[in-house]
Amino acid sequence: MVTVLRSVRFTLVFALVLGILYPLFVTLIGQTIFPYQANGSLVTWQGKPIGSMLIAQANTSPGLFSPRPSAVDYAANNSGATNFGPTNPALFKEVKANLLAVQKANPGIPVAAIPMDMVESSASGLDPDISIANATIQTVRIARVTHIKRSDLLRLIAQQEHHSFLGLWGSDYVNVLRLNLALLKKEAMRHHG
Structure with missing residues (x-):
């Protein structure tokens, strides 16, 4: 049971970090430093x-x-x-x-x-x-x-x-x-x- 809980926590933490925090960070950097390019160079x-x-x-x-x-x-x-x-x-x-x-x-x-x-x-x-x-x-x-x-x-x-x-x-x-x-x-x- 401990292994299952550890696996679930591991999955949730990495889903949060890689699925939400990292994309938000990259979007923030892109919009701050390169807004023209980040929006498709329109x-x-x-x-x-x-x-x-x-x-x-x-x-x-x-x-x-x-x-x-x-x-x-x-x-x-x-x-x-x-x-x-x-x-x-x-x-x-x-x-x-x-x-x-x-x-x-x-x-x-x-x-x-x-x-x-x-x-x-x-x-x-x-x-x-x-x-x-x-x-x-x-x-x-x-x-x-x-x-x-x-x-x-x-x-x-x-x-x-x-x-x-x-x-x-x-x-x-x-x-x-x-x-x-x-x-x-x-x-x-x-x-x-």
């Missing part, structure tokens, strides 16, 4: 949340930057890749379809100039970032649609650019939502300024 536009800096969103507007293709149709509750191997015909078919879509949206771009992140989905299917080359190619289309000078769009990309860690790990990139938000602000200033 971005607002004109007082309304429009997305998270951490999750890509589908974009059909030709006047905005497009994210990488998504194997899960940008469904955050279904994150994942297709897991097709490099010799799988389904991967070839998917990349070819994405390549045709990129060429249709951005006419005149030679196939050799199209970066991989424009035609291949990320491992999560929700990567919010694109390469500088990807963003640069899209400036031709966006300049044509919005009538913003391409040089201004390139400057916008440079302002939003994130560099690789210590110049060693990763590659330079831009966050699509942050870049589109900067573009929307620029357009709003142009129309109201």
